[in-house]
Amino acid sequence: MYIHIPWCSKKCPYCDFNSHESPRKIPEKEYVDALIADIKNDLHLAQGRKLSSLFFGGGTPSLFTGSSISTVIKCAEKLIGFTDDVEITLEANPESVNLQKFQDFCKAGVNRISIGIQTFNDQQLNLLGRLHSSYSATKAIEIARSAGFNRINIDLMHGLKEQNVSNALKDLQFAISSEVEHISWYQLTIEKNTKFFNDPPKLPDCRLISEIQDHGCQLLARYGYEQYEISSFAKQRKRCTHNQNYWEFGDYIGIGAGAHGKITLNHEQTLLRTFRTRQPNDYLKHKNRGEKKSIVVEVPQRPLEFMMNVLRLKNGVPLKYFPERTGLQESYISKIVTNLKKEGLLVDTETQLLTTSLGFRFLDTILDRFVRSHGES
Structure with missing residues (x-):
């Protein structure tokens, strides 16, 4: 929280x-x-x-x-x-x-x-x-x-x-x-x-x-x-x-003025981003309602959001986190991941998703591939 x-x-x-x-x-x-x-x-x-x-x-x-x-x-x-x-x-x-x-x-x-x-x-x-x-x-x-x-x-x-x-x-x-x-x-x-x-x-x-x-x-x-x-x-x-x-794309509740949250509704495979009123005075006016807004993170956006977080970690995350935390199959990103491995930006492993030392220095390059993929979907 x-x-x-x-x-x-x-x-x-x-x-x-x-x-x-x-x-x-x-x-x-x-x-x-x-x-x-x-x-x-x-x-x-x-x-x-x-x-x-x-x-x-x-x-x-x-x-x-x-x-x-x-x-x-x-x-x-x-x-x-x-x-x-x-x-x-x-x-x-x-x-x-x-x-x-x-x-x-x-x-x-x-x-x-x-x-x-x-x-x-x-x-x-x-x-x-x-x-x-x-x-x-x-x-x-x-x-x-x-x-x-x-x-x-x-x-x-x-x-x-x-x-x-x-x-x-x-x-x-x-x-x-x-x-x-x-x-x-x-x-x-x-x-x-x-x-x-x-x-x-x-x-x-x-x-x-x-x-x-x-x-x-x-x-x-x-x-x-x-x-x-x-x-x-x-x-x-x-x-x-x-x-x-x-960074592992886990869930969290956000409370207080301007706080954000991320929640996975497992029974629906729905991923929500929540937002609360930013201005403290406006936030306090809504205190009895706990008012917040929610948006659904649509399927094409999820791989980019996932990568923007997990690739910040030096040792990456288990590849199984992708389906567990996005609700998507690994095949959804397999083509991009394979190409990045060939270019020496991601490590060639079947179970772990992590960057090489070169990839860690050029995260923007890696993320750009997922941005373009999102734009094409």
Whole structure:
């Protein structure tokens, strides 16, 4: 289950997520009530399955109190149920947390914290419009550990303005020295509906980006961080269960303003995408109805959606996932897959669907084949 908290202390210039600068007083209780209404209205979508993960994303979920987070967790557990090893992640920003707050989240049942640091370079933090400093970023990791979290992720960006290989690797070295279990290291991209789109900073060219990525991946591997997805690196097999479910084209319920969900109705072999009202004020008006829209993912679109997710995984997925999660036979994609294998972009295996090292670098080329196939169907 994905749970969206839409407010931030400040909207970052690169962010195209459904986030909104927080009002002077966040309607926290009212919003929690709306989340509970969403859960109640979506019970049938669980289809008897227990939740293997909850993910509080945003926005900045750490703006909420531990009590509010606890209320939502208890409701989900009571009404739907959890697996024994349920992963409960909460995103936090360094400027919105302290020891007491982290302890409250821990007591509420959160067992994985994800800290939005982006960079340990104060100059770059300023360019990115962030409110925290490198000191407070480092301190947030220490506080999270002191509060009892033994699964900590930090988000880091590369490909920043005026960044070179040396200072990109310095960010990673800071992260490695903090001994976090998971690092999400992704490239800054300029998206529509952001301040950066209207006034773009000068970013490194493709050659330098490629060099940064190569050196960064080597450094992380040297210190025991396994790259299991394009931008995800984990120690001691502490992968993110929630995100891995996305990439394996699994089902998930989305609650909260602007949240998306994906559900397979097994008895009908129907695949649904669900969407909730984006604007927090509009969303709160509909809280008693748990209002959402649904669209059916039609058969020709399913192979592309499946590939867009699973090919992000370094080790791919079992080929049997395709019929299980799309409702289509393997023969539906066999011609494209065979051609991609001949070109050295997919591995030649009868049971696993994964890219070669070359294919992993040219995912857009692979996906383009499925885009064209969709257009021709």
